[in-house]
Amino acid sequence: MELRLILGDQLNAGHSWFHTQDPAVCYLMVELRQETDYCRHHRQKVLAFFAAMRAFAAALTKAGHRVCYLTLDESAPWPDLPSLLAAQLEAHQAERFAWQSPDEWRLASQLTQWASGLAIPTAEVDSEHFLTPRDGWRRYPHSRMEFFYRALRKQYRVLLDERGQPLGGRWNFDAENRAKLPASQPIPAPLTFANEVSDIDAMLTRHGIATIGSADADALPWPVTRRQSRELLAHFLAHCLPHFGRYQDALSERGWSLFHSRLSFSMNSKMLHPLEVIRAAQAHWQANQATISLAQVEGFIRQILGWREFVRALYWEKMPEYRRTNFLGAERPLPGFFWNGETSMACVRHAIRQSLEHAYAHHIQRLMVTGNFALLAGIHPDEVDAWYLGIYVDAIEWVELPNTRGMSQFADGGLMGSKPYASSGAYLERMGHYCKGCQYQVKARSGPDSCPFNSLYWHFLWRNRDKLGNNPRLALPYANWDGQTTEQQQAILTTAEHHLLHLERL
Numbered sequence: 001m002e003l004r005l006i007l008g009d010q011l012n013a014g015h016s017w018f019h020t021q022d023p024a025v026c027y028l029m030v031e032l033r034q035e036t037d038y039c040r041h042h043r044q045k046v047l048a049f050f051a052a053m054r055a056f057a058a059a060l061t062k063a064g065h066r067v068c069y070l071t072l073d074e075s076a077p078w079p080d081l082p083s084l085l086a087a088q089l090e091a092h093q094a095e096r097f098a099w100q101s102p103d104e105w106r107l108a109s110q111l112t113q114w115a116s117g118l119a120i121p122t123a124e125v126d127s128e129h130f131l132t133p134r135d136g137w138r139r140y141p142h143s144r145m146e147f148f149y150r151a152l153r154k155q156y157r158v159l160l161d162e163r164g165q166p167l168g169g170r171w172n173f174d175a176e177n178r179a180k181l182p183a184s185q186p187i188p189a190p191l192t193f194a195n196e197v198s199d200i201d202a203m204l205t206r207h208g209i210a211t212i213g214s215a216d217a218d219a220l221p222w223p224v225t226r227r228q229s230r231e232l233l234a235h236f237l238a239h240c241l242p243h244f245g246r247y248q249d250a251l252s253e254r255g256w257s258l259f260h261s262r263l264s265f266s267m268n269s270k271m272l273h274p275l276e277v278i279r280a281a282q283a284h285w286q287a288n289q290a291t292i293s294l295a296q297v298e299g300f301i302r303q304i305l306g307w308r309e310f311v312r313a314l315y316w317e318k319m320p321e322y323r324r325t326n327f328l329g330a331e332r333p334l335p336g337f338f339w340n341g342e343t344s345m346a347c348v349r350h351a352i353r354q355s356l357e358h359a360y361a362h363h364i365q366r367l368m369v370t371g372n373f374a375l376l377a378g379i380h381p382d383e384v385d386a387w388y389l390g391i392y393v394d395a396i397e398w399v400e401l402p403n404t405r406g407m408s409q410f411a412d413g414g415l416m417g418s419k420p421y422a423s424s425g426a427y428l429e430r431m432g433h434y435c436k437g438c439q440y441q442v443k444a445r446s447g448p449d450s451c452p453f454n455s456l457y458w459h460f461l462w463r464n465r466d467k468l469g470n471n472p473r474l475a476l477p478y479a480n481w482d483g484q485t486t487e488q489q490q491a492i493l494t495t496a497e498h499h500l501l502h503l504e505r506l
Contacts, residue, residue, distance in 0.1 A: 003028055003094040005085070007107065008035065008049050009396055010100050011056040012270040013226055015128050017100075021064040026092055029057050031072040034080045036209050038106070039386055043215035044222065044359040045393045046204060047197045051224040052269055054200075059225075068092070072203050081107075082114040089120070098123040101134070103312070103398045105319040129270045131156065132309045137317035144418070146172065148313070149306030158278060158305060159298060172302070173245065173295035180431055181250035181258070185243070190257040191235040192221035193228055212339065212390060213356045221358075222265055222393055229266035233277060236261040237284040242292045245299030249364045251347065251432030256354050260362045261300070264394035267308075274304050303363075311402040314415060323401060326381055327413035328464055334374070334383040335503045343506055345452060346438035347428050348373055359393040364431065366392075367421055371408035375422055376456035377503060378463075381411040419473040422460055425451035446491035452499050452506050458489075459496030 002025045004017065017027075031050055050072075057069040068088070078084035089097060097115065101124055102108040115122045131152060133139060140151050150171050153159060159167045181187075201217035223229040236244075240259040247259050266272040278301050285297035315322065337343040341353035351369040355361045361370070366388070374384045381404070388404045389395050406416030425442040429435045435442040435451070444450035445458070461468065461477055468474055481489070499506060 001026060001092055001094050002096040002098060003089060003092050005029075005097075005099040005111075006056075007100070007102055008053050009103060009269050010127055011052055011226075012127065012129055012273070013056070013059065014273065015100070017125075018060065018063065018065065023066060026066045026068055026094075027057075027060060028068050028070075028085075028088055029053055030070045030075050030081075030084060032075050032078075032081060032084065033072070033207070033209075036072070036204075036207075039390045040210055040212055041390050042213040042356075042359040042393060043201075043204070043211040044213060044220065045390075045395070046209065046211060047200055047215055047217065047220050048222040048224060048265060048359075048393055049269065050200050051195055051197045051220060052271065055225045056271075072207055072209075076207070081110060085114065089118075094120065096121045096123070098125060100125055100127040103127070103396060105315075105323075105397070109320075127270065129273060130309065130312060131274055131305065132313055134313075134316045136309065136313035140313065143415075145306050145310040148310045149302060152305050152309060156275065156278075156305070158301060159282060159294075168294045168298075173298045174302075176295045177245040177247075177299045178249050178431075179246045181247050181252045181254070181433075183433075185247070187252075187255045187258055188239040190255070190262070191232055192219075193223055194219035195222070195224050196220075213359055223271070226271045229263070229271040232266065233261070233263060233272065233280060236263065237280060241281065241284065241296055241300060242288075243296065245293075245296040248299055248362075249431055251364060251369070251428065251434065253350055253433065256358050256360065258362065262360060267304075268394050268396050268399065274308065278304055308399065311406075311416070312398050314402050314406070315398045318412070318415065322405070322412065323385070325405060325411045325413070327411050328378070328409075328467065330375075330378040330380050330409070330411070332378045332380060332500070332503070334379050334387060335377075335506075337504070337506075338370070338387055344439045345373075345506055346440075347432060347434040350434065355391050359391065361392070366403075367408055368423060368427060368431070371404065372421065372423055373453070373456075375409050375420060376453065376460045377500065378460075379409075381405050381409045384409055413467075414471075419471055420460075420468070422457060423453070424457040425453040428453060445488070446495040448495075448498075450495060455492045455496035456499060458492045459500070462489075462493060 004025060004027050006027055006029050036046055057067050061067045075084055078087060097120060099111055140148050161167055196218055197220045198217040223232050244259045252258060263272060263277060267274055281297050281300055285292050338352060341349050341356060343349050347369050351361050351365040385401060385404050389397060389400045402416055406412040408421060410420040429442045440451040441449050442451045445454045458481060461481060469478060
């Protein structure tokens, strides 16, 4: 008998493993404390993964496959994955063991090391999900995402004309996709589900699983089956794609999902294949060009075919050293308000409270609100990583780490982005509506009532000039700093240093 392991983020119904039923093959799926405890997860994240795993196991069983599913109650005797697997190999009298390549380095190294000591034949197979191999960084030797993205557009013939050139004559419409959300713009109601997971929730309580955030166990809103995932995709195409690109960077308190797809959990758990989503988006645009511009669909596809594949390639090329990078030497602890949203900064308060309530924030909230603040404040990237990895339903290390440590915190020194994604309050005012209702004054650079993003931005540039001063993309900000009087600079730095000493009071 062959025992095949399926991890919680390998819910790919289209995998070649499942093309035929074999009574000599048993699929093993496990809810394990090792996975609930490696970081403190949002309650909805744990519930969603376990519910999706159970639904997938049930679907495999219905399709005629032999499945051994261990709940958290049943896996309790084993402290980690290797000890559980050893017991299951013996219990099933397995003569072979196989697994799909994990997406996280910690699991990949753990499984490889453990399996190397087995006396039976073993096999590691591809998860058949991604559009590039693990060594994609070397196969597509482009150090910037834009060129990586273009290579994949050509390979998969996405948004190309018959000559292999980009539709519309441009590869990138990003410049058109930076609009502020007008007050008059209607926002579609997000499609959510009402998955009843009270039994899983009670199990988490019974085992004392430490989580963050809130959850309604009678109506978990996230898709936990492929059918629900496809419903969410269809909803996005019909109701959100027409305005997605234009408002993808917009910040607003009027809704928690705006025009975003929220498909990342479905894709990261592999209930949806990325090429399936890309093809569906392109087909929908082609059939509705009167109401959906090319810029809208290109902006969406770029996030999947560009950023998603690029960050995975970088992750596997640079791990495990990547998780220890700290280029800027940031050392401060994460402020307590990241765990409760108790801050007077309106934009940060909204982003954190939304994250705690929904286990979700869109990419600009993550990058330019909470991430921007952590960067300017010099928070240690280990603490920022732990927060992002835990709080979001879609967060798995291969995608979280490069986006947080690299793109957001510039801890990798410029591998993910050519400059730090740092801004003053001016950007937040330009993209959102928070500033009018905030106790801080976005136009003021210094003083007790000034927006903390302003003085912290200039302090960030000032204290990191030895590492950032020669970056050509920062030439203008440094010129602006140098153009201020000594008195203005000192007032800004004094304000910033007061904020840094009293982060918990902001």
